[in-house]
Amino acid sequence: xxxxxxxxxVYFVGAGGIxxxxxxxxxxxxxxxxxxxxRTPSELTQRLIEEGALIHYEEDVKLIPSICQDKETxxxxxxxxxxxxxxxxxxxxxxxxxxxxxxxxxxxxxxDSKGLCVAGTHGKTTTSTMLAHLLYQSHIGCTxxxxxxxxxxxxxxxxxxxxxxxxxxxxxxxxxxxxxSPFMSVVTATDPDxxxxxxxxxxxxxxxxxYTSLIQPGGVLLVHTGLALKPNVQEGVKTYTYARSxxxxxxxxxxxxxxxxxxxxxxxxxxxxxxxxxxxxxxxIENGVAAMALAHLNGVTEEEIRKGMKSFAGVDRRFxxxxxxxxxxxxxxxxxxxxxxxxxxxxxxxxxxDRKITAVFQPHLYTRTRDLYKEFAQALSLFDEVILTDxxxxxxxxxxxxxxxxxxxxxxxxxxxxxxxxxxxxxxLAQGGRQVVIILGxxxxxxxxxxxxxxxxxER
Numbered sequence: 001x002x003x004x005x006x007x008x009x010v011y012f013v014g015a016g017g018i019x020x021x022x023x024x025x026x027x028x029x030x031x032x033x034x035x036x037x038x039r040t041p042s043e044l045t046q047r048l049i050e051e052g053a054l055i056h057y058e059e060d061v062k063l064i065p066s067i068c069q070d071k072e073t074x075x076x077x078x079x080x081x082x083x084x085x086x087x088x089x090x091x092x093x094x095x096x097x098x099x100x101x102x103x104x105x106x107x108x109x110x111x112d113s114k115g116l117c118v119a120g121t122h123g124k125t126t127t128s129t130m131l132a133h134l135l136y137q138s139h140i141g142c143t144x145x146x147x148x149x150x151x152x153x154x155x156x157x158x159x160x161x162x163x164x165x166x167x168x169x170x171x172x173x174x175x176x177x178x179x180x181s182p183f184m185s186v187v188t189a190t191d192p193d194x195x196x197x198x199x200x201x202x203x204x205x206x207x208x209x210x211y212t213s214l215i216q217p218g219g220v221l222l223v224h225t226g227l228a229l230k231p232n233v234q235e236g237v238k239t240y241t242y243a244r245s246x247x248x249x250x251x252x253x254x255x256x257x258x259x260x261x262x263x264x265x266x267x268x269x270x271x272x273x274x275x276x277x278x279x280x281x282x283x284x285i286e287n288g289v290a291a292m293a294l295a296h297l298n299g300v301t302e303e304e305i306r307k308g309m310k311s312f313a314g315v316d317r318r319f320x321x322x323x324x325x326x327x328x329x330x331x332x333x334x335x336x337x338x339x340x341x342x343x344x345x346x347x348x349x350x351x352x353x354d355r356k357i358t359a360v361f362q363p364h365l366y367t368r369t370r371d372l373y374k375e376f377a378q379a380l381s382l383f384d385e386v387i388l389t390d391x392x393x394x395x396x397x398x399x400x401x402x403x404x405x406x407x408x409x410x411x412x413x414x415x416x417x418x419x420x421x422x423x424x425x426x427x428x429l430a431q432g433g434r435q436v437v438i439i440l441g442x443x444x445x446x447x448x449x450x451x452x453x454x455x456x457x458x459e460r
Contacts, residue, residue, distance in 0.1 A: 001075075001098065001100065001104070001105075001108050002075055002098055004030060004034055004109075004184055004255070006365065007032055007073060007074070008032065008033060008067065008071065008073040008074070008076050008407070009032060009033040009034070009065075009067045009070070009073060009074045009075075009161050009320065010023075010024075010027045010032050010033070010034050010035075010074070010075045010076075010077060011034075011035050011064065011074060011075070011076045011084060011092070011419070011452065012024060012034070012036030012037070012075070012076075012077050013036065013037055013076065013077070013078040013079070013082050013089050013092075014034070014037070014038060014077070014078055014079035014082045014234050014249040014436060015037060015038045015048065015053065015055050015090055016038035016039070016040070016042050016044055016045045016048075016055075016079060017038075017051075017079050017081065017102075017450055018044070018147055018148060018149075019079070019102055019106075019145075019147055019169070019171065020036075020077070020079055020102055021044055021048055021156060022107065022145045022146060022156045022157045022172065022369065023077060023109075023145070024036070024048055024053050024100060024110065024274075025048075025051065025155065025156070025157040025405065026145070026157055026159075028051055028052050028053065029157075029159060029238060033054075033065070033067050033068070034052065034053045034054070035053065035054035035064070035065050035067075035068050036053065036054070036055050037055070037056055037058075037059065037083075037088055038057060038085065039057065039059075039163070039302065041055060041057055042447075043055065043447075045258065052366075057088065057429060058088050058097065059086060060087070061087055061088055061091045062311070064088060064091070066182060068316045069094075071095060071096055071097045071423060072347075073097070074097060074098075074208035075105070076089075076092045076097045076098065076099040077097055077099075077100055077102055077105050078099060078100075078101060078102070079101070079102050080101060080173065080174040080176075081395040082395075083395070085087070086356065090375060092372065099238055099262055099366030101174075101176065101179075101217060102112060103171065103176030103177070103178075103179045103413045104172075105178070105183065106145060106168065107180050109397040110143075110145070110166045110168060110180070111181055111215070112145065112286070113164055113165065113166040113170050113267050113325055114164045114165045114166065114184075114298075115165075115166050115180060115181060115182045115183050115184075115185075116131060116135075116142070116165055116166065116167045116168070116169060116182070116183060116184050116185075117167075117168045117169075117170040117177070117180055117182040117184070117185040117186070118131065118167075118168070118169055118185070118186045118188065118290070119170035119171075119172060119177055119185060119186065119187050119208070120186070120187050120188030120189040120190065120224075121172070121188070121189040121190060121191040121193050121337060121339065122188065122191070122335075122337055122339055122340040122343070122429075123188035123189060123283075123340075124147065124169050124170065124171075124186075124188055124289075125146065125147040125148040125169060125288070125315055125318060125334070126148075126283075126284065126287045126314075126315055126318050126319075127186060127188060127287045127291050128142075128144070128146055128147065128167055128168070128169045129146050129148060129150050129292050129314075129315045130284075130287055130288060130291035130309075131167050131186075131290075131294055132144035132146060132150070132158055132167040132308070132429065133150065133152055133193075133290040133308055133311075133312050134161070134291055134292065134295040134300055134304070134305060134308040134312075135163070135165060135232075135300060136158050136169065137296070137304070137307070137308050137311065138261060138295070138300045138301065138304040138305075138308065139301070139304070140163060140165065140295075140298060140299050140300055141160040141162060141163035141165070142158060142160055142163045142165040142166065142167050143158060143159050143160050143163065143165070143166045143167070144157065144158040144168075144338070145157060145164065145166070145167070145168050145169065146158075146167070146169055146315075147169035147171070147251065147333070147341060148315040148316055148317065148318060149315065149316035149317075149319075150313075150315060150316075151313035151314045151315060151316060151320075152311070152312065152313045157362070159184045162450060165183075165298060168180060168182075170182070170211070172193075172207060172208065172211075173197065174197055175197075175207055176255055176363075177211050178207070178210060178211060178214070180211075180214060180311075181214060181216060182214060182215045182216065182219065182356055182411075183215070183216055183219045183220075183221075183437065184215070184220040184221075184297065184298070185211075185212070185215055185216075185220075185221055185222070186221050186223075186224070186242075186290045186293075186294060187208065187211075187212070187221070187222070187223045187227065187229060187231075188206070188220045188231060188287075189224060189339065190227050190228055190229045191209050191226065191337065191338075191339045192204055192371070192372075193368070195335055196365070196367035196368075196396075197373075200367050205228055205229055205230075208229050209229065209232045209330070210230065210232070211377030212231040212232050212233050213230075213232045213233065213234060214333075215233055215234065215237050216234070216237075217235065217237060218236055218237075219234050219236075219238075219239055220237065220238045220240065220294075220297060221238070221239045221240070222239075222240050222241075222249070222290060222293055222294060223239065223240075223241055223242075224241070224242060224243055224247075224286075224290075225241045225242070225243040226243070240268070240293065242286075242289050242290055242293055243286065243289070244285050244286040244289065247383055248267065248268055248385050249265075249266065249267045249268075249289050249292070249293040250266055251263040251264065251265060251266070251285050251286075251288075251289055252253065252264045253265050253273075254285065256280075256350065257447070259280060259351070260276065260277075260280050261276070261277040261280040261281075261282070261284075261432060262274055262277075262283065263275050263277070263285055263287065263288075263438055264277050265292050265305070266290075267293060267296060270296050270302070271439070272302045272305055272306060273289075274293075274306070275292075275305070275306055275309050275310075276309065276310045277309060277310075278308075278309060278310050278311055278312035278313060278314070279312060279313070279314040279319065281347045281351070282332075282347045282350050283319070283343045283344070283346075283347045284319075288309060292305050292376075293311065295308070310429055312316045312406070314341045316447060317332050317333065317334045318333060318334055319331060319347065320332045320333065321341075322449050322452075322453060323453050323456065323457070327435075328434065328435060328436075328437070328456050328457065329352070329355075329435070329437070330438075330439070330449070330452060330453060330456060331348070331436075331437070331438045331439070332435045332439045332446050332449060333438055333439070333440055334441070334442055335440050335441070336363075336364040336368070336440070336441050336442035336443075337368075337372070337439050338372055338375035338376050338378065338379040339379070341359075341361070341376070341379040341380060341382075341440055342379040342382060344438065344440065345357075345359070345379065345380075345382035345383055346382070347384070348436065348438060352373030352435075352436045355435040355436050356385065356433075356434065356435045356436065357383050357384050357385070357435070357436045357437075357438065357442055358380065358384065358385040358386075358434050358435075358436065358437045359380055359383040359384065359386050359387070359437075359438050360387040360389070360425055360437065360438070360439050360440065360445065361376075361386065361387070361388055361389070361407075361439065361440040361441055362389045362390075362391075362440070362441035362443040362444075362445040363376065363381050363388075363389075363391045363392065363404055363407065363443075364391070364392050364394060364441055364442040364443050365391070365392070365393070365395075365396055365434045366391055366396050366397075366398060366399040366402045367388070367399070368408070369391055369394060369403075369404070369406065370399060370406075371401045373406040374410060375409050377407045377408075377409075377410035377411050377412075378410075381411050381412035381415060383415075383438075384416065385416035385418075385434075386411055386413065386415060386417045386418070386419070387415070387417075387418045387420065387425060387428060388404045388407060388408050388417065388418065388419050388420070389404065389422040389425060390403070390421055391403065391404055391418060391447065392402055392441065392442070392443025392444060392445075394442075404419060405419060420449070422443075422444075422445055425452070426448060426451045426452060426455050427444070427455075429452055429456055430455040430458065433454075434456065437456065439452070
């Protein structure tokens with residue numbers, strides 16, 4: 001791969017993804033010309049344009065800037081979500097440009113740092129962002145490439161000129177995390193996902209097993225208790241376990257009430273009392289234990305951990321409160337896997353035990369719906385009401401017989417349920433009668449939140 005100092009321009013095919021945008025910001029910080037294509041405009045692409053990136057939305061080779069057409073000084077980065085027959089990607093491949101996956105470039109950038117990586121089917125974005133905040137606000141510092149927008153910093157990229165540590169969200173999609181060289185890693189969960197890529201759950205677990213073998217000697221693997229994963233670490237790598245209330249690292253003395261959560265953090269050589277969670281959701285007890293464990297193992301002090309956990313503001317679209325009044329609450333949560341949805345349901349039920357909770361869910365991917373529709377129905381049945389929209393296809397083409405109706409038909413008897421198009425949700429919410437509404441999924445339903453707020457707060 002070209003050395004960063006020899007690169008003048010970087011072109012991104014699929015510029016609007018959250019992981020790609022962190023790399024775009026990185027190369028902009030290095031004063032490179034950055035350009036790219038994405039299928040649709042979004043708030044994120046608009047912000048990247050304002051920060052200096054040249055982004056267009058038509059699949060057209062003629063729109064590639066001239067400075068990005070010199071193969072000697074241009075690096076091309078693509079996401080596996082882009083079809084292989086994409087016109088611009090084909091152009092770069094046919095003309096002999098250096099074309100790399102996002103994960104390869106991330107692995108190259110972070111290879112010489114101490115990578116603190118967070119992997120897992122779910123929980124990795126919040127845990128990695130929490131870990132990055134604990135380090136960044138401490139005397140240790142860090143660089144971080146995150147899979148969500150930190151609400152503390154308004155970005156998914158943190159930069160440090162002095163810290164040896166880089167926090168990385170290690171993505172298992174398309175085996176991307178195999179390009180990393182972790183110094184330490186958390187594995188949060190290994191529930192089956194991305195079976196369109198892996199084929200079988202056994203192959204999915206084997207991919208995680210291979211990932212654990214990449215942790216460098218002298219490093220640490222921190223793995224959630226009870227996983228099906230059988231790690232394969234190198235000699236000289238320490239393995240610890242964690243969970244909410246068990247494992248080498250865990251929480252104790254939980255105090256939940258009045259919209260606040262306090263815990264004591266317990267580890268083999270540490271006990272920190274009276275830690276307040278800045279985002280008081282019960283799922284963040286578990287995420288916090290993992291983040292605090294890695295922060296502690298890398299020199300963040302007890303007082304810095306206590307301060308960092310209290311000041312953590314969360315991640316955009318991760319249990320994100322958009323509206324909170326005495327009458328109505330609206331949240332957005334990126335949850336797009338059954339286990340994530342079940343966790344969201346349990347966390348929100350703890351907060352609002354005596355209120356009606358409505359979930360608006362937009363399934364993400366035809367293959368995921370096909371493989372997990374029974375589990376989706378079971379998780380969604382934990383709510384009082386479910387509004388189910390059509391499937392968000394992302395990178396996929398429709399699969400005959402695979403629709404949201406597969407989930408709808410298996411929701412528990414007696415639940416209030418509605419099947420609708422995504423552009424009909426606002427009118428449904430306008431009918432009133434809701435108390436707590438949570439928008440679930442990794443699609444584009446979040447773009448309508450301003451209209452949802454308008455409808456939910458309208459005088460009737």
